[in-house]
Amino acid sequence: MKRMKLDKSAVSADDEKKTRLQTASQCPTGCIEVETDIDPGLEVITLDELTIECEKNKSHKSFIPIDKFSRLDLLSRYQDEVTEQAVKVLADLTVQVTAAWVSEDRPEKYPSGEAEYPYVKERGGTMLRKGSGYVQKVVTYGKGSGMKDPCECRECRYSSSARDVWWEVEVVSARHIIYDHTEARGANIDLFYDGSTGIGRKERKKMKGYNSMWGSSVDGDRCVLFCPTHDEQLAHTLKDLCKTADRLVREANSRHQHQVGPHMAVVVSHPHGCQKYITVGESTTTDKLDEEGRQTYTYTADTCRGSSGGLVWVVGRWELTSYVTAPHSRVLDKRNNKSGDRWLARLIWTNNRFKYT
Ligand SMILES: [Zn+2]
Numbered sequence: 001m002k003r004m005k006l007d008k009s010a011v012s013a014d015d016e017k018k019t020r021l022q023t024a025s026q027c028p029t030g031c032i033e034v035e036t037d038i039d040p041g042l043e044v045i046t047l048d049e050l051t052i053e054c055e056k057n058k059s060h061k062s063f064i065p066i067d068k069f070s071r072l073d074l075l076s077r078y079q080d081e082v083t084e085q086a087v088k089v090l091a092d093l094t095v096q097v098t099a100a101w102v103s104e105d106r107p108e109k110y111p112s113g114e115a116e117y118p119y120v121k122e123r124g125g126t127m128l129r130k131g132s133g134y135v136q137k138v139v140t141y142g143k144g145s146g147m148k149d150p151c152e153c154r155e156c157r158y159s160s161s162a163r164d165v166w167w168e169v170e171v172v173s174a175r176h177i178i179y180d181h182t183e184a185r186g187a188n189i190d191l192f193y194d195g196s197t198g199i200g201r202k203e204r205k206k207m208k209g210y211n212s213m214w215g216s217s218v219d220g221d222r223c224v225l226f227c228p229t230h231d232e233q234l235a236h237t238l239k240d241l242c243k244t245a246d247r248l249v250r251e252a253n254s255r256h257q258h259q260v261g262p263h264m265a266v267v268v269s270h271p272h273g274c275q276k277y278i279t280v281g282e283s284t285t286t287d288k289l290d291e292e293g294r295q296t297y298t299y300t301a302d303t304c305r306g307s308s309g310g311l312v313w314v315v316g317r318w319e320l321t322s323y324v325t326a327p328h329s330r331v332l333d334k335r336n337n338k339s340g341d342r343w344l345a346r347l348i349w350t351n352n353r354f355k356y357t
């Protein structure tokens with residue numbers, strides 16, 4: 001990657017299209033989108049300050065900063081208050097994921113056997129990388145919660161006076177960013193990195209992963225990290241946001257279920273390791289739901305390196321469920337990006353069989 005000042009005035013629509021075509025042709029099986037061109041001593045907050053040349057979206061004009069987002073940025077058929085508020089709450093739940101350690105257990109190749117698995121050459125060493133993720137759930141543990149497990153954070157594990165109440169925050173991301181528990185325990189999670197300290201903005205917070213992961217899949221390119229926290233205010237804020245997101249996503253999905261034409265796809269991520277941005281496009285295909293409730297999306301909403309693991313919501317694809325978000329996985333071709341598996345739906349036993357809702 002060449003470091004050079006980006007001259008936006010020199011970027012034409014033709015240049016951008018050509019760049020996307022070149023990028024796609026270099027990635028016949030799809031390129032993951034992790035930012036590794038990182039100067040640890042320099043934090044670039046906005047895409048305007050970027051000093052590297054982006055090979056995919058040179059001008060980044062479709063990337064909307066969180067504080068500039070409004071319903072007018074949505075496709076015209078979706079410009080209602082419920083959908084706008086749902087996008088804002090999902091954006092609040094989106095996080096940046098930073099990791100360095102590369103597990104010795106990463107496989108040589110993807111299960112299909114065609115392509116090399118990311119960071120194989122760095123196994124047992126480090127590769128500083130930035131991607132995205134999103135909070136999907138917060139669970140209270142300890143005194144008064146009915147859950148007795150002791151806190152597993154580093155501070156409590158080596159202390160004689162471990163905290164008696166703590167919270168576990170579940171963060172979904174892409175498996176190619178965080179492969180296993182050895183990578184998870186060194187992962188840093190950046191919350192509310194919105195690049196603005198204006199009225200109404202939430203204070204930026206940090207969490208760490210710990211020695212555990214679940215619900216993860218290599219071919220589904222999805223992982224779930226657990227992040228312990230003692231920050232009661234943060235835990236309550238995230239719990240409230242999850243609850244509100246659940247309600248608004250259900251409402252918006254119900255409202256837009258019968259839209260004519262392609263469904264709207266929204267992506268929230270941290271492109272190039274910068275602050276949070278929203279992109280909007282159309283959902284182009286949706287895999288059939290398999291018997292385990294797994295499914296991926298393809299969409300035209302723009303993504304860049306750093307967007308891997310970011311939140312993808314296809315509005316109205318499912319009538320009621322809020323379990324429709326999926327982590328962004330890769331560039332598929334010159335027009336489409338692709339998600340990992342959407343989160344498994346709720347499993348319910350009904351009429352003598354399991355059913356996903
Ligand atoms: Zn870019």
Ligand SMILES: [Zn+2]
Nearest residue numbers: 151153156163
């Ligand atoms: Zn603890």
